Amino acid sequence: MITKNEGRYLEQCLNSVGEIADEIIIVDTGSTDKTKEIAKKFKAKIIDFKWIDDFSAARNESLKHATKDWILVMDADEVIEEKDLKKIKDAIENAGSGLVGLQLEQRSYINNFFEGALKNDSDFGLVRQYPFYIPHNLVRLFKNNLGLGFRHRVHELIEDSISEKKLEYQKLDAVLHHFGSLKDENLIGEKTNKYSKIMLKQLEEEPENARYNYQAARMFLGRNDFSNALKYFEKTAKINPSYKLVFSEIAKIYLGMNDKNRAVEYFKKSMKHNPENPSPANNLAVVYMSIGKFEQAKKILEGQLKKHPNNQALRYNYEKCLENLKE
Numbered sequence: 001m002i003t004k005n006e007g008r009y010l011e012q013c014l015n016s017v018g019e020i021a022d023e024i025i026i027v028d029t030g031s032t033d034k035t036k037e038i039a040k041k042f043k044a045k046i047i048d049f050k051w052i053d054d055f056s057a058a059r060n061e062s063l064k065h066a067t068k069d070w071i072l073v074m075d076a077d078e079v080i081e082e083k084d085l086k087k088i089k090d091a092i093e094n095a096g097s098g099l100v101g102l103q104l105e106q107r108s109y110i111n112n113f114f115e116g117a118l119k120n121d122s123d124f125g126l127v128r129q130y131p132f133y134i135p136h137n138l139v140r141l142f143k144n145n146l147g148l149g150f151r152h153r154v155h156e157l158i159e160d161s162i163s164e165k166k167l168e169y170q171k172l173d174a175v176l177h178h179f180g181s182l183k184d185e186n187l188i189g190e191k192t193n194k195y196s197k198i199m200l201k202q203l204e205e206e207p208e209n210a211r212y213n214y215q216a217a218r219m220f221l222g223r224n225d226f227s228n229a230l231k232y233f234e235k236t237a238k239i240n241p242s243y244k245l246v247f248s249e250i251a252k253i254y255l256g257m258n259d260k261n262r263a264v265e266y267f268k269k270s271m272k273h274n275p276e277n278p279s280p281a282n283n284l285a286v287v288y289m290s291i292g293k294f295e296q297a298k299k300i301l302e303g304q305l306k307k308h309p310n311n312q313a314l315r316y317n318y319e320k321c322l323e324n325l326k327e
Helices: 010-017 035-041 055-064 082-093 159-164 185-205 210-222 226-239 246-256 260-273 279-290 294-307 312-326
Strands: 025-028 045-048 070-072 099-110 132-143 168-178
Touching: 010 035, 025 035, 025 055, 035 045, 082 132, 082 168, 099 159, 132 159, 132 168, 159 168, 185 210, 210 226, 210 246, 226 246, 246 260, 246 279, 260 279, 279 294, 279 312, 294 312
Parallel strands: 025 045, 099 168
Antiparallel strands: 070 132, 099 132
């Protein structure tokens, strides 16, 4: 792991994985609290590393010092519960020769609902009190000595490196419980500013990178700077029209501006570029319903329900649509 002033959570994290970790490697980028003292209690190998606005560089430094067959990458504010440690051990022992990585589900806990959040029904003691979490699948467990490395200055991933080498990873039913979103608001604000600065630096280096334009757009959206968010989403769409649900993001900005005609236009584009994803069509149907076009909404929802009969959002909106048509 990489650390900087993680005294609050580090012990909890290292305790949670102690029984499966044969060695602990910590790259520290300038802690001034008790982070290093705590790490020493766990006989960790500590490497000091000068921070250069690049999370991948720090992560890759940590990989250089790993001597065991498999690497588990964690953040200091994450824990793994005991039942999932056994799954990790079993997965490693039974991994076929072609499998080099395992994807875990990171659950970032939050106290208030946020778009994309799911209801937390975990019975794990450390997280039971938090009502919601944001899920994210990340390859955090992978074979050593294959020349794999993290990519991107911020929101770094090992997946790109695995794909470049045409190697395989698969999903493991194990959870990384993540407390980063629950930290002190000042710390979160500091972290957001730091990430924003690195995102813009990354974009400056590669202005034609769809991922970096999309991240910049999301950053501006978070600041309610809709004109810049729109600018960078549009640039993303120009570079790669199928990147995530970029046209849906543009449509939502127009909805926020109360320009429903443009929202309709962009949800239609999103449907065209993401035919297997029901979300753009569902959103389009909701816009149609809001302007009284229930027949159009009904037709779209029926088409989607044939493909996704168990989708609750589609089913809910279809029933609302039928109710309105009866009236």
